[in-house]
Amino acid sequence: MSRLEPKKPPLFISEPLTGDAASQSLSLLSGILKSSYGPAGRLKQLHNGVGGCVCTTSQSSALLGHLSASQPVLRVLTASVQNHVSRFSDCGLFTAILCCGFIESFRSLNVAPFTVIKISKHLLSLCMDYLKSEACGCRVSVDFSSVETLVCLVRSILTSKPACMLNKTEVDHLTTLLLKAFIFTVPCHVETNAVLGKCVIVPVKGRRVVDSTILPGLLIEMPEIQLRKPLAVKRTGSNTIKVALFSVSMSGDGFNLDEGTIAVHHGVSLEVSELNQLLTVGKQLVKDEVGLVVCQKVMHPCLKQCLKENGVIAVDRAGLSLMEPLGRMTGSQPIASIHSLSPGCYGSLKDLCIESFASKHFLHLIPEDTVICSLILCNRSETAWDELKRVCETAEHVLQLTMKEPLALLGGGCTETHLASYLRHKSSSLPASTFKDLHCSQTQYQLVAEGFCRSLESVARSLSHDGGEVLTDVVYGHCWFVPSGSPRVSKWSDLVSKCGCGVNGNTEDLSWKFLQGQSGSPVTQGCPKEPSVKLADLLALDCFAAKCSGLQVALETANLILDLSYIIEDQN
Numbered sequence: 001m002s003r004l005e006p007k008k009p010p011l012f013i014s015e016p017l018t019g020d021a022a023s024q025s026l027s028l029l030s031g032i033l034k035s036s037y038g039p040a041g042r043l044k045q046l047h048n049g050v051g052g053c054v055c056t057t058s059q060s061s062a063l064l065g066h067l068s069a070s071q072p073v074l075r076v077l078t079a080s081v082q083n084h085v086s087r088f089s090d091c092g093l094f095t096a097i098l099c100c101g102f103i104e105s106f107r108s109l110n111v112a113p114f115t116v117i118k119i120s121k122h123l124l125s126l127c128m129d130y131l132k133s134e135a136c137g138c139r140v141s142v143d144f145s146s147v148e149t150l151v152c153l154v155r156s157i158l159t160s161k162p163a164c165m166l167n168k169t170e171v172d173h174l175t176t177l178l179l180k181a182f183i184f185t186v187p188c189h190v191e192t193n194a195v196l197g198k199c200v201i202v203p204v205k206g207r208r209v210v211d212s213t214i215l216p217g218l219l220i221e222m223p224e225i226q227l228r229k230p231l232a233v234k235r236t237g238s239n240t241i242k243v244a245l246f247s248v249s250m251s252g253d254g255f256n257l258d259e260g261t262i263a264v265h266h267g268v269s270l271e272v273s274e275l276n277q278l279l280t281v282g283k284q285l286v287k288d289e290v291g292l293v294v295c296q297k298v299m300h301p302c303l304k305q306c307l308k309e310n311g312v313i314a315v316d317r318a319g320l321s322l323m324e325p326l327g328r329m330t331g332s333q334p335i336a337s338i339h340s341l342s343p344g345c346y347g348s349l350k351d352l353c354i355e356s357f358a359s360k361h362f363l364h365l366i367p368e369d370t371v372i373c374s375l376i377l378c379n380r381s382e383t384a385w386d387e388l389k390r391v392c393e394t395a396e397h398v399l400q401l402t403m404k405e406p407l408a409l410l411g412g413g414c415t416e417t418h419l420a421s422y423l424r425h426k427s428s429s430l431p432a433s434t435f436k437d438l439h440c441s442q443t444q445y446q447l448v449a450e451g452f453c454r455s456l457e458s459v460a461r462s463l464s465h466d467g468g469e470v471l472t473d474v475v476y477g478h479c480w481f482v483p484s485g486s487p488r489v490s491k492w493s494d495l496v497s498k499c500g501c502g503v504n505g506n507t508e509d510l511s512w513k514f515l516q517g518q519s520g521s522p523v524t525q526g527c528p529k530e531p532s533v534k535l536a537d538l539l540a541l542d543c544f545a546a547k548c549s550g551l552q553v554a555l556e557t558a559n560l561i562l563d564l565s566y567i568i569e570d571q572n
Contacts, residue, residue, distance in 0.1 A: 010568050011569040017564070029069075034458075037462040046062070054383070059387065061390060062387075064096070076557065081095050088550075091546040094542075098458075098550065102555060119438055123452045127419055137422075139407050140408050144403065152540075152541050154399070174212065177214045182399045184372075197325075197373070199374070200372065202377065203377060207358055211376075214374070215355070217370065218322065219362040220365065234312055240349065244335065245332040246334070250297065278302070282307055284341050291311070296323050297317065304316070329367045408541040412463065412500020419456055463500065472515045478504055493509075
């Protein structure tokens with residue numbers, strides 16, 4: 001068949017960052033992300049323009065997932081940040097804002113991109129070495145024998161997303177629930193390769209947040225269940241409930257004519273044959289003393305009735321998402337065929353009961369050892385619930401990452417300004433051999449270092465959305481926010497009481513300076529000191545693993561974009 005129109009040649013775009021379209025798109029994306037950042041971030045409403053649901057959010061995963069970027073440069077940036085979020089769940093906005101800052105700062109320098117990339121990599125190594133050293137003044141150790149630091153970490157995550165619409169009482173309630181849920185998922189008996197459990201979120205919309213609760217085990221919604229307490233369920237001789245999981249359909253239509261030809265003898269019904277096989281399986285389950293049968297897909301009504309008459313509870317349409325935690329909790333192996341049953345595929349439960357919540361009724365599966373739990377999560381509206389669900393999943397993942405690496409970074413912009421102060425001090429005292437190894441001059445190094453520091457500080461400035469002044473002190477290098485509309489005074493200590501993370505107060509003369517824009521901040525005299533951290537005073541903490549990864553991803557992505565010479569785009 002001939003083409004309706006001739007094939008177009010590919011479009012070659014040289015130096016993509018120099019074009020107005022790319023610059024404007026990058027600036028627009030940066031503005032959207034900065035205005036969404038932090039506890040006071042402005043909410044965004046996202047929809048597809050042709051109907052459908054509207055997403056109200058300030059989370060990077062939702063923002064970047066709904067935004068459609070036409071510029072190739074922005075597609076690289078958003079894909080990189082989304083990959084970071086898929087691995088760490090946290091610090092997505094930090095990564096994206098910092099990446100935009102690096103690109104904007106570095107491309108304005110009169111330094112070759114190749115040289116900028118080499119110097120920025122060296123600055124990143126200085127940052128990472130400092131963050132991982134015992135002398136680091138912007139990190140705290142997380143002690144799992146006490147919940148104070150963990151409470152601060154979870155509370156910081158919950159309060160950073162205003163679309164959840166939580167008040168202090170609700171934040172405290174959810175913080176307690178999330179920590180309980182995390183503790184449930186930690187195995188009691190530590191093995192060589194211990195694996196954390198899972199918290200399954202059960203949605204209940206239209207109820208108060210403080211109605212949320214946590215239960216050990218799993219909840220399976222049963223709309224048609226009759227409320228009988230206690231449940232008449234078949235038990236084994238050891239008073240446990242044997243469980244069978246089926247990942248295959250048990251509806252009786254297992255044959256598929258699309259897969260080939262089926263030879264059937266005259267007078268034989270495929271449906272009846274399939275049903276007889278299902279009933280044979282049911283009899284085998286009864287004989288093996290199984291008390292609970294859960295099917296991922298549909299179960300034939302006759303099989304359900306057969307099991308019910310023999311004291312076996314049958315649950316179908318459980319869904320794929322429940323199969324993994326069910327298998328983990330009960331020790332069952334999902335059965336993929338109705339033609340073979342092995343005694344080793346069964347699991348066990350301690351008990352079963354009915355739980356009623358709002359207008360919903362659940363079958364509560366109670367395990368012997370609790371590594372799986374269910375969080376009944378409530379919120380007043382569907383939009384707020386969707387945002388809260390994402391936040392709770394982030395908090396669970398951050399706690400898991402923190403258990404692996406028990407460290408946290410100071411929040412509220414203090415880590416960024418502290419790192420900038422440290423880099424200014426460190427880069428001013430490097431030996432001449434460093435510049436020789438990097439094949440650059442000291443002037444070039446200082447220019448790139450200043451751009452690096454301004455990018456870090458731009459993230460801290462993004463936390464202020466009401467036009468108030470942003471300060472930094474020259475003693476600790478922390479970030480301070482002056483309330484909007486405050487009068488000009490001779491002493492900043494009259495206006496600020498705590499730094500962004502809450503560690504430092506205004507009790508000593510810290511010599512505050514403006515955290516400037518493109519002109520950069522004043523150079524800190526000497527290396528910033530490490531404050532004495534009191535956990536009771538902490539206001540904000542960030543996940544150590546997520547923020548370190550975000551810092552690396554932001555710079556690597558910015559360097560990749562800065563190094564682009566051509567973009568070849570197919571026009572067909």
